[in-house]
Amino acid sequence: MNLDQFSKLFPLGSHLCREPMPAMSELKRDMELLKSKGFNLIKLQEHWACDEAAPGHYDFACYEELIEHAGTLDMGVYLGLTCEQAPAWLYRKHPGCRMVGRDGTVIAYEAQFTLPADGKPGPCLDDPGALADEKRFITSLVQTLGRYENVVVWNTWQEIGYWSQHFVGHDVCFCPNTLASYRTWLKTRYSDLDALNRAWKTRYADWEDVSPNRSNGNKGPYPNDITWQYFMDNVQVGKVLKARCEAIKTADPLGRPVFAHKGGPAIGYGQDWTYARCQDFLGTSSYPQWVGMNRWDDDKPAPGKPLDSAAAQLVEMQDLAMNSDYIRSANGQGKQAWAAEFQGGPLSIGLHVGKKPSPEDIRRWMLTSIGSGMTAVSFWVTRAEISAGEINGFSLLDSEGDSTPRFEEAARIGSALQAHPELFREPTRPAAKVAILINEWNAQLCAAIPPAIEHLTFSTRGWHRLLWKSGIAVDFIEASELNDRASDYRAIIAPFPLSISEEIATQLVRYVHQGGHLISEACPGRIDENGYCPRGELSPALRVLFGVSQESLSMVREPDNGQRWFTEEHTSGDYLDATVLEGIGPLAGGKVRANLYLQTFTCQGSDPCLMYGNRVAGVVRCYGQGDAWLIGTYLGHSATAYRDDRIDATARGLFKQCGLVPEHAGRLLLRRRCTDNKEAWLFTNPTKETVTETVDVSGWTVATDLFGNPIPRDGDVIKVSASGLDVVGVVVSR
Numbered sequence: 001m002n003l004d005q006f007s008k009l010f011p012l013g014s015h016l017c018r019e020p021m022p023a024m025s026e027l028k029r030d031m032e033l034l035k036s037k038g039f040n041l042i043k044l045q046e047h048w049a050c051d052e053a054a055p056g057h058y059d060f061a062c063y064e065e066l067i068e069h070a071g072t073l074d075m076g077v078y079l080g081l082t083c084e085q086a087p088a089w090l091y092r093k094h095p096g097c098r099m100v101g102r103d104g105t106v107i108a109y110e111a112q113f114t115l116p117a118d119g120k121p122g123p124c125l126d127d128p129g130a131l132a133d134e135k136r137f138i139t140s141l142v143q144t145l146g147r148y149e150n151v152v153v154w155n156t157w158q159e160i161g162y163w164s165q166h167f168v169g170h171d172v173c174f175c176p177n178t179l180a181s182y183r184t185w186l187k188t189r190y191s192d193l194d195a196l197n198r199a200w201k202t203r204y205a206d207w208e209d210v211s212p213n214r215s216n217g218n219k220g221p222y223p224n225d226i227t228w229q230y231f232m233d234n235v236q237v238g239k240v241l242k243a244r245c246e247a248i249k250t251a252d253p254l255g256r257p258v259f260a261h262k263g264g265p266a267i268g269y270g271q272d273w274t275y276a277r278c279q280d281f282l283g284t285s286s287y288p289q290w291v292g293m294n295r296w297d298d299d300k301p302a303p304g305k306p307l308d309s310a311a312a313q314l315v316e317m318q319d320l321a322m323n324s325d326y327i328r329s330a331n332g333q334g335k336q337a338w339a340a341e342f343q344g345g346p347l348s349i350g351l352h353v354g355k356k357p358s359p360e361d362i363r364r365w366m367l368t369s370i371g372s373g374m375t376a377v378s379f380w381v382t383r384a385e386i387s388a389g390e391i392n393g394f395s396l397l398d399s400e401g402d403s404t405p406r407f408e409e410a411a412r413i414g415s416a417l418q419a420h421p422e423l424f425r426e427p428t429r430p431a432a433k434v435a436i437l438i439n440e441w442n443a444q445l446c447a448a449i450p451p452a453i454e455h456l457t458f459s460t461r462g463w464h465r466l467l468w469k470s471g472i473a474v475d476f477i478e479a480s481e482l483n484d485r486a487s488d489y490r491a492i493i494a495p496f497p498l499s500i501s502e503e504i505a506t507q508l509v510r511y512v513h514q515g516g517h518l519i520s521e522a523c524p525g526r527i528d529e530n531g532y533c534p535r536g537e538l539s540p541a542l543r544v545l546f547g548v549s550q551e552s553l554s555m556v557r558e559p560d561n562g563q564r565w566f567t568e569e570h571t572s573g574d575y576l577d578a579t580v581l582e583g584i585g586p587l588a589g590g591k592v593r594a595n596l597y598l599q600t601f602t603c604q605g606s607d608p609c610l611m612y613g614n615r616v617a618g619v620v621r622c623y624g625q626g627d628a629w630l631i632g633t634y635l636g637h638s639a640t641a642y643r644d645d646r647i648d649a650t651a652r653g654l655f656k657q658c659g660l661v662p663e664h665a666g667r668l669l670l671r672r673r674c675t676d677n678k679e680a681w682l683f684t685n686p687t688k689e690t691v692t693e694t695v696d697v698s699g700w701t702v703a704t705d706l707f708g709n710p711i712p713r714d715g716d717v718i719k720v721s722a723s724g725l726d727v728v729g730v731v732v733s734r
Helices: 022-034 061-072 087-094 127-147 164-168 176-189 193-200 223-251 269-274 309-331 359-371 405-418 440-447 451-467 479-488 502-513 541-544 636-640 645-657
Strands: 012-015 040-046 076-080 152-156 258-262 281-286 338-343 376-380 434-438 477-479 489-494 519-520 550-555 582-583 591-595 597-603 607-612 615-623 626-631 668-674 678-684 693-696 702-705 717-722 727-733
Touching: 012 405, 022 440, 040 061, 040 152, 040 376, 061 076, 061 127, 087 127, 127 223, 127 591, 152 223, 164 502, 193 223, 223 269, 223 440, 223 597, 258 269, 258 338, 269 281, 269 309, 269 440, 269 615, 281 309, 309 451, 309 477, 309 626, 338 359, 359 405, 359 668, 359 678, 359 727, 376 405, 405 645, 434 451, 434 479, 434 678, 440 451, 440 479, 451 636, 451 645, 477 479, 479 502, 479 678, 489 668, 502 519, 502 541, 502 615, 541 550, 541 615, 541 626, 550 615, 582 615, 591 645, 636 645, 678 717, 717 727
Parallel strands: 012 040, 012 376, 040 076, 076 152, 152 258, 258 281, 281 338, 338 376, 434 477, 434 489, 489 519, 519 626
Antiparallel strands: 550 597, 582 591, 582 607, 597 615, 607 615, 615 626, 668 678, 678 727, 693 717, 702 727
16 A cells, blocks of 8 residues: 555544564564455554664664555554653763752653553653754664554654653753753743743842742742743643654655644643644544543432443533544644544453443544544554553453454444545534633643632533533634634633633633633632733723723632542631522523632623622623623533533523534534535434434435445435434435
């Protein structure tokens, strides 16, 4: 298979193995088995520590043999780099490439094994010698393996990140090279040292004096901490991604796409937008059974109690849809979005033996991801893991045998997707009419005030869920995109917007003035991007936009004195009793539970839409051609915590006020993949019982199910039936 052939197929893949060198005959046999079932892609994961065990001594023979064998089977190869698993000689040759912890501890953890985390945290590539050696290795790898046309894509980072707190107990990296790089970046962010001092309210006399907080475990919501962590998560990691991408692009004569993937999207953070722009696109791992319920969810059982099966399956679909929407949105319109690792088998770690996914699990997971815009699926892994760390887990196939029900279903769904590559291999998911606002600086501030980051993530997830349950397609938009892309959306929702710069606030004002609908939760811009609080406790620009001043801000107890996010009072009277806000005006009859905070307002040109007794707790204001809604609490929390059908109905009413309506009027939830003459309609049944509904197909000549079977039609309508917690596909064409 060459690049031209592969570009006409939906990429359905599987990782051959995690271990560097299993038996070659076993790997080839599994490749042949995959091919016989319609898989057209295999992933090979290289290991720097194994492939250049001594400086300049490369051994790529095993990959060459497997790539050649894949070529005889007409299969493409997805080649993943594992550069964090660096060879031992690198640390001897460049002692300065050892990462340094916050307290000055030099990290001695130098993994020569793929597990537990693909070599993370790895060497610090701010060391110029280590970076040069890594680029030299990548160049040799690409020049050698790039000779094969059936290598169709390169992946530069297996689950982006250092994960250093988990594996070595330290934040990284505080080495002299990284600190120097940080100061160089600060000089591009601020016009001079005086500008930094004005923004941070400091009095540094020399750039060399500017340093992140080095006290171990005592990070705070202060400009040096917030800015440093932004730098590490975005600039430093981004620089590594760009360097690897550039090395591949320079060495690859065929110009194949280069990407990297996350272990999962960082919900609430904007770093995924940064990473997506460091190479051709960004992918993600997808392990639905790993995500589980949030500890604040209603369905989260007490310790020792079993999970409800239906509730767990619904959460898996909802979070998988959100994660796929997130990565797709981070990549932007017209870009690929790969499910670069997709759960194929049980999550078995150590002594834990995970449940084997059923065919129904595989089907709902794959079609949920496809409905949210994923353009490739690559399963982790083909054959059961042999390492004790992930004991016999994760795989489509068991440790022995040539078939499992989950393997057969993955192949069946994959074959159906491959029959319509113009729909599924291309980024054909239409842009939504509503976007949830993501702001990396807000997330960094919230991360410095625990548990604010949990509230940001929970509310962001909640708004996605409210829209998902309402049958309304949704995107995410990063604050850095507002100038260019805000006008694409009829409505933008700002969850837990605790920190907003005046620059971003001004862009939101412009968006509303030009006809947009802005929905904001409580306390927008209560803190600026540097960790300082404006007088009036709201962003000055947003006070004008919403037409309010703050009257009061209080914390609120949870219903029935719940203890999900509740913290003990410092003194009597810290908390208001649990309460439900009453809708008036455009939200008349609506109900909104007060979660965490209750903010009340004095109207200054706005109209009340929510009341707390006789006090205003929500407003709407027409501004220019659009309108701005300010909700004085965190409505997103109510999607899964202390659920109430009345609150869901109020959210739907708010969406309708902003011109947001379901894509399908019924209990089934519709997601579409579209070209000019063909569309795939993926219907999700979020209930436990079978649902059958009538669907209008006027204007379409042919309607089949996803597997090509004709669907009987009665004039301009067909009937679509989905079992409980299932996803079914309809393909219509002209």
